[in-house]
Amino acid sequence: xxxxxxxxxxxxxxxxxxxxxxxxxxxxxxxxxxxxxxxxxxxxxxxxxxxxxxxxxxxxxxxxxxxxxxxxxxxxxxxxxxxxxxxxxxxxxxxxxxxxxxxxxxxxxxxxxxxxxxxxxxxxxxxxxxxxxxxxxxxxxxxxxxxxxxxxxxxxxxxxxxxxxxxxxxxxxxxxxxxxxxxxxxxxxxxxxxxxxxxxxxxxxxxxxxxxxxxxxxxxxxxxxxxxxxxxxxxxxxxxxxxxxxxxxxxxxxxxxxxxxxxxxxxxxxxxxxxxxxxxxxxxxxxxxxxxxxxxxxxxxxxxxxxxxxxxxxx
Numbered sequence: 001x002x003x004x005x006x007x008x009x010x011x012x013x014x015x016x017x018x019x020x021x022x023x024x025x026x027x028x029x030x031x032x033x034x035x036x037x038x039x040x041x042x043x044x045x046x047x048x049x050x051x052x053x054x055x056x057x058x059x060x061x062x063x064x065x066x067x068x069x070x071x072x073x074x075x076x077x078x079x080x081x082x083x084x085x086x087x088x089x090x091x092x093x094x095x096x097x098x099x100x101x102x103x104x105x106x107x108x109x110x111x112x113x114x115x116x117x118x119x120x121x122x123x124x125x126x127x128x129x130x131x132x133x134x135x136x137x138x139x140x141x142x143x144x145x146x147x148x149x150x151x152x153x154x155x156x157x158x159x160x161x162x163x164x165x166x167x168x169x170x171x172x173x174x175x176x177x178x179x180x181x182x183x184x185x186x187x188x189x190x191x192x193x194x195x196x197x198x199x200x201x202x203x204x205x206x207x208x209x210x211x212x213x214x215x216x217x218x219x220x221x222x223x224x225x226x227x228x229x230x231x232x233x234x235x236x237x238x239x240x241x242x243x244x245x246x247x248x249x250x251x252x253x254x255x256x257x258x259x260x261x262x263x264x265x266x267x268x269x270x271x272x273x274x275x276x277x278x279x280x281x282x283x284x285x286x287x288x289x290x291x292x293x294x295x296x297x298x299x300x301x302x303x304x305x306x307x308x309x310x311x312x313x314x315x
Contacts, residue, residue, distance in 0.1 A: 006058035010037030035291040039139030046259025048076040061087035087111035113144030131161040180216035243305035257282035
C-alpha cells in the first residue's frame with residue numbers, strides 16, 4: 001500500500017486573469033475555480049489516475065473539509081484524514097494571467113495542529129503501515145508540528161519498516177536525512193540549505209549527492225525546475241532534462257513529479273523508466289490550468305523527448 005501524508009493540506013482558489021497581471025490596473029477575473037492543494041495530496045491524485053491503490057492522510061480542518069474531500073473524491077482518491085474540530089483548512093490563491101510566464105501563488109499558513117490531532121495521526125500510521133509500504137511526506141508542517149514531532153512521525157514509519165519518501169525543506173529535511181529515508185527530493189535551493197553551502201556547477205552538486213548516498217539514502221533527487229533533476233542512485237548520478245513546453249500553470253509540477261516517481265517505484269521499475277516518466281509527467285503538469293491537473297497522454301508523448309545525461313559513477 002502507498003500512503004501520502006500532507007501535514008498542511010490546502011484548497012487552491014485559482015483566479016484566471018484577462019491579459020497580463022499589472023500593478024495599478026483593474027485586473028479582471030475571467031474565470032475562477034477550486035482545486036486540490038497541499039503537496040502530498042497531488043501524489044495521491046497521480047497514483048489514483050494510474051489505478052494504483054493509495055490512501056491520502058494528514059490533517060484537515062472541520063470547517064471546510066468537505067470541499068477538499070469532494071475535490072479528492074472526484075479525482076478518485078481515497079481519503080482518511082485526521083479532522084481537527086473548529087479549524088479551517090488553509091486556502092491558497094493561484095493567479096494565472098495570459099502572459100505565458102507562469103503562475104503567481106499566495107499561500108496561507110494553515111491552522112495550528114493540536115497535540116490531540118498529532119497523537120491521532122501517530123496512531124493512524126501505526127495501524128496502517130506495514131513492512132515495505134511506501135509513505136510519502138511532502139510539504140513543510142504547520143504550526144504545532146515542530147522538528148521533534150516531525151521526526152517522531154517519520155520514525156514511526158521507519159520502525160514499521162515502511163519506505164520513506166520525503167519532500168521537505170529546512171530543519172525538517174535535515175532531520176529526515178538523519179533517518180536515511182528511501183528517497184529525498186529537495187529543490188536546488190533547499191538542497192544547498194541542507195548541505196550549508198552553495199553549489200555552482202553540476203559537479204559540485206554531484207559531490208554532495210555522493211555524500212548523502214553514502215549515508216544510506218537510496219535515491220537523492222534534486223529538482224532544478226525547467227533544467228530537470230539530478231538523480232543519485234546505486235553510486236551513479238544522472239541528469240534528467242525535460243522537454244520544453246508552453247507553461248500555463250507551473251504550480252504543483254514538483255508534486256506531480258514526485259507522484260510519477262512514487263508510481264514507478266511501487267512497480268519496481270528501473271531508474272531510467274522511473275525518472276523518464278516522472279520528468280515527462282511533471283512537464284505535462286505545466287501545460288494544464290488546474291493545480292492538480294496533468295496529462296498522461298501528453299506525458300507519454302513527452303517521454304521520448306526527455307534527455308538523460310550520465311554525470312558520474314561514484315568511486
